[in-house]
Amino acid sequence: MNLTEYIREKRKTKDILCMAHLVCGYPDFAANKEVIRIMVEMGVDLIELQIPFSEPTADGPMILKANQLSLQRGTRVRDCLSLMREVSSQYPIPFLFMTYYNILFSRGVDAFVQETRQAGGVGFIIPDIPPEEGEEYFNACHNNYISPILLMTPTTSPQRLSLIAEAGDGFFYCVARKGVTGAQTHLSQETDEFIRRCRKVTDLPLAMGLGISRREDLDYLRGKVDIAVIGSAILRTFEQGGYQALQSFLEKLS
Amino acid sequence: MTTKRGYYGCFGGAFMPEILIATLSQLEKDFYAAKSDPGFWSEYTSLMSSYSCRPTPLTLAENLTRYFGGARIYIKREDLNHTGAHKANNVMGQGLLVKRMGKKRVIAETGAGQHGVATATMAARFGLDCTVYMGEVDVERQRPNVFWMEQLGATVVSVKDGSRTLKDAMNEAMRDWSASMETTHYVLGTVCGPHPFPEMVAYFQSIIGQEVKQQMLQREGRLPDRIYACVGGGSNAVGIFTAFLEDRQVELHGVEAGGKGLASGHHASRLASTDARVGIAQGYKTFFLQDEEGQMKETYSVAAGLDYIGVSPILANLRETGRIQFHAATDNEVIEAVRLTMKKEGIIPALESAHAFAYAYREAPTLSKDTILVINQSGRGDKDIFTIADALGDAKWKEFIIKKARGYESH
Ligand SMILES: Cc1ncc(COP(=O)(O)O)c(C=O)c1O
Numbered sequence: 315m316n317l318t319e320y321i322r323e324k325r326k327t328k329d330i331l332c333m334a335h336l337v338c339g340y341p342d343f344a345a346n347k348e349v350i351r352i353m354v355e356m357g358v359d360l361i362e363l364q365i366p367f368s369e370p371t372a373d374g375p376m377i378l379k380a381n382q383l384s385l386q387r388g389t390r391v392r393d394c395l396s397l398m399r400e401v402s403s404q405y406p407i408p409f410l411f412m413t414y415y416n417i418l419f420s421r422g423v424d425a426f427v428q429e430t431r432q433a434g435g436v437g438f439i440i441p442d443i444p445p446e447e448g449e450e451y452f453n454a455c456h457n458n459y460i461s462p463i464l465l466m467t468p469t470t471s472p473q474r475l476s477l478i479a480e481a482g483d484g485f486f487y488c489v490a491r492k493g494v495t496g497a498q499t500h501l502s503q504e505t506d507e508f509i510r511r512c513r514k515v516t517d518l519p520l521a522m523g524l525g526i527s528r529r530e531d532l533d534y535l536r537g538k539v540d541i542a543v544i545g546s547a548i549l550r551t552f553e554q555g556g557y558q559a560l561q562s563f564l565e566k567l568s
Numbered sequence: 569m570t571t572k573r574g575y576y577g578c579f580g581g582a583f584m585p586e587i588l589i590a591t592l593s594q595l596e597k598d599f600y601a602a603k604s605d606p607g608f609w610s611e612y613t614s615l616m617s618s619y620s621c622r623p624t625p626l627t628l629a630e631n632l633t634r635y636f637g638g639a640r641i642y643i644k645r646e647d648l649n650h651t652g653a654h655k656a657n658n659v660m661g662q663g664l665l666v667k668r669m670g671k672k673r674v675i676a677e678t679g680a681g682q683h684g685v686a687t688a689t690m691a692a693r694f695g696l697d698c699t700v701y702m703g704e705v706d707v708e709r710q711r712p713n714v715f716w717m718e719q720l721g722a723t724v725v726s727v728k729d730g731s732r733t734l735k736d737a738m739n740e741a742m743r744d745w746s747a748s749m750e751t752t753h754y755v756l757g758t759v760c761g762p763h764p765f766p767e768m769v770a771y772f773q774s775i776i777g778q779e780v781k782q783q784m785l786q787r788e789g790r791l792p793d794r795i796y797a798c799v800g801g802g803s804n805a806v807g808i809f810t811a812f813l814e815d816r817q818v819e820l821h822g823v824e825a826g827g828k829g830l831a832s833g834h835h836a837s838r839l840a841s842t843d844a845r846v847g848i849a850q851g852y853k854t855f856f857l858q859d860e861e862g863q864m865k866e867t868y869s870v871a872a873g874l875d876y877i878g879v880s881p882i883l884a885n886l887r888e889t890g891r892i893q894f895h896a897a898t899d900n901e902v903i904e905a906v907r908l909t910m911k912k913e914g915i916i917p918a919l920e921s922a923h924a925f926a927y928a929y930r931e932a933p934t935l936s937k938d939t940i941l942v943i944n945q946s947g948r949g950d951k952d953i954f955t956i957a958d959a960l961g962d963a964k965w966k967e968f969i970i971k972k973a974r975g976y977e978s979h
Contacts (some may be wrong), residue, residue, distance in 0.1 A: 368730060368864040369849045371742045372585045378729055391861050415583060416847045420862025441585045442851070465586040469749075474589070492587055493747030 317408055317436050317461045317484040321519040321540055324359055330536045331359035332567065333521060335412065335545035337380040338363050338397055339389030346397060352557060354405045356564035360541065361401075362439055365394045365413035372414075372441040374496025376546045376553075391417060395433045402434025410437040410463065418451065427454040437461035437484050445481040452481055463487050463521075466512045468504070475515045485519035485541065488512050490526065496546045499525030501534045509538050529566055574763025577888055579881030582762035584851050588742075591749040596764040598669050603771065612661055613775070619693070620650040620660065622775065626783040626942070631912040636932040639939035642792065643915065644780050644808060646946050653918065653947030654776060654804040655686040659755060661772030663690040666753045673697040673752040677741040679706055679734035679800065680873030680920060681713025682947055683757030688722035690755075698722040701740040703733040706872045712951050731866045734800075734876045738850055758801025759880035762851030766882055773807025780942060781811045788940060794819040794931070797944040798923040799839070799894070800873045802880030804946035813891060822883060823923040825869030826896030836867035838879040839887050839894040849877075854884045870899040870955060871919035873947075897926035903959040905929055906949060918947035919955060 324331055334353050336346060346363075353361060366381040366389055373381065394411070402409045411430055418426045418440070430438070437460060443451055445464070455462040461484025466475055469492065478486070488509065490499045505522075512520055522535055523543025527550075532542050544567070551563040574580050582592055602608040616622040625648065629641040646654040659676075666674060674696050678684030684700040691698035700722050707714055707726045717724050730736035738761070745754045759769045784792055795812065797805035799822040812818045827835035830843075836857070838844040844855040847862055857865045857877045869875040886892040897905070902919060905926035909915050917925055921944070928943045935941070949956060957965040 367862070369735065369739055371739045371850065372587075372746070374743065382729060385863060414849070416849050416856075416858070416862040419848050420845075420858070420860070442583045442848070444582070444584065444586060444589055447581050447583055467587045469587055469590040471590060478586070489587060492749070494743045497747075 331541045333360040333543045334358045335362045338394040339384035340380040357568050360408050362410045362412040367414040374494040376549050398433040408436045412439040415443045423450050424454040427458045431458045439463045479515040488522045490524045576881045577885035579854050579884040584762045621648045623779040624648045638933045639935035639941045642942045644944045647948035651686045653682040655683045658769050658772045659686040659690045662755045671753045674755050675699045676755045677701045677737035681710040684717050687755050688717040688720035692720050700724050701737040703737050704728050705732040758803040759806045760801045770806045774810045776807035777811030792940040792942045795942045796821045796924040796928040799824050802883045808944045820892040822894045823927040824896045825874035826898040827868040834868040836869045837896040840896040854881045873920040895927050897923040901926040916949035918949045919952045921946040
């Protein structure tokens with residue numbers, strides 16, 4: 315499945331798609347599978363599976379804790395690959411890996427990208443690999459037909475946005491505000507202005523994430539970007555109210 | 569030394585989330601502008617001589633020299649810097665840069681607390697807001713420094729994530745910076761992290777080696793034969809070594825935390841052991857103590873300031889080229905070195921610095937009398953009073969602490 319094509323096709327019938335996030339092995343893999351089942355049932359369009367890392371510097375408190383607890387409980391990279399294999403063959407939506415570069419580097423970048431491809435993954439979100447440092451990574455993605463999803467941020471200069479647009483593939487992940495994951499984001503005219511700047515440099519789909527948590531946020535983004543990304547809000551809802559709460563949270567979103 | 573921008577051999581780089589890239593490149597620009605401004609270095613040295621204690625003395629350790637009966641031992645006295653460690657060199661330099669950049673707030677990570685105290689001091693002097701991130705474990709073992717940071721007006725945040733030591737404090741500082749970079753400068757405490765930090769910290773710390781060179785030529789009319797420095801992140805080591813890199817006859821020795829012994833697995837030796845592998849984390853590529861899947865391991869040292877998973881990319885490269893040799897000293901050797909240095913010279917080295925002493929003491933007796941050694945005393949040991957008193961099993965100190973605690977309880 316070509317990621318960009320999938321998004322474009324889906325967008326014909328839906329004016330905003332939803333990408334959900336979860337941390338592999340947190341609270342455990344059985345829970346991950348049930349959560350994914352609910353997500354797909356509730357109409358989530360893409361899912362990013364975060365492979366836990368001991369130094370998740372781009373993540374806020376919720377996801378940080380989930381990373382640590384997952385590792386404490388013994389999560390290994392191969393378990394995350396198994397989860398990817400299982401769910402990507404089971405559900406008709408794209409699954410991506412989100413993680414940090416050392417996880418790839420440690421296993422061998424090309425080997426890891428190949429394994430991900432074989433497990434059915436279609437893309438990577440790696441926050442700590444900027445275009446300047448990523449030659450090996452981008453080549454490996456390119457050779458294995460996997461999309462390296464790059465981030466565009468409000469602090470990124472116009473020239474850099476173009477550089478990122480060149481290097482990335484699949485879609486672009488626009489970061490709604492300065493900071494790490496977790497805190498609430500206030501969407502405003504500034505957001506619109508930022509989206510316009512991103513739009514200028516690419517025809518590929520745009521996703522917007524970081525602190526997106528409510529129906530109002532989705533309504534705001536409708537017609538402006540292609541995908542809304544929901545991360546910490548899902549984790550928070552699940553921790554507070556379990557599967558039931560997650561189900562009604564996702565229901566209210568769509 | 570640099571090949572690709574921000575690289576030292578194959579180490580270094582800037583592996584950072586996109587949100588911080590603009591801030592890093594602005595910092596790089598501001599730093600290079602300052603560096604090429606002839607007034608900047610003289611403003612820096614003048615500040616360091618009036619506010620700190622520069623040039624710091626080079627002390628001939630006559631008693632130790634006699635005791636070991638071998639090489640002549642000199643001690644570079646970075647402990648005499650204001651706030652008691654070499655950390656002041658880097659922090660005051662970055663402080664001058666913050667003034668040029670017009671930012672109003674600084675943040676820092678700290679292990680032993682020396683970098684935190686230095687940053688809080690600089691912030692007080694320059695009128696900046698200051699937040700210091702410190703692992704919960706380090707907050708506990710370095711309470712005197714936490715006390716001082718708070719008295720100096722800084723907010724100390726106890727980091728309860730991960731191994732609750734230096735690396736976790738660094739992660740937390742980066743998270744803060746991702747949200748606050750417009751008004752805030754991150755005063756990274758050592759020659760690690762993404763470019764331009766290693767280059768910038770090395771630049772400010774190079775003052776140590778420049779002084780040693782001059783002082784040595786004045787005192788002995790020649791360069792020393794061997795120089796020893798402890799290595800946490802590597803800033804005091806890079807600081808004293810840089811001036812001598814081209815002087816091939818000068819042997820350079822970095823000493824890491826051997827903890828309970830390299831074979832025990834409880835240590836923080838990245839370059840002296842074979843336990844570390846090349847990886848990419850906290851913004852740069854270097855040797856990290858990590859498992860086979862790339863997860864960082866817990867490290868261990870009696871010295872909070874050496875207890876770190878990564879190491880300067882500059883040092884990683886200089887090990888590859890063979891210019892610097894790396895060794896490890898165990899906790900026990902370190903405590904013994906502190907004891908001996910106090911008894912013989914009336915000098916109290918920090919536990920971190922004592923690693924350099926311990927290894928130099930291993931070598932000194934075997935060397936000829938016309939060999940000259942320099943040990944970098946990166947900091948003073950006052951902050952370690954609790955740890956050292958425990959290690960030495962000082963009964964009167966224990967009694968005092970118990971009495972003091974009872975006094976608080978009855979209030
Ligand atoms: C006194 C002292 N020496 C050495 C170090 C280790 O740091 P570096 O290797 O960067 O000099 C520290 C760190 O906190 C310290 O406080």
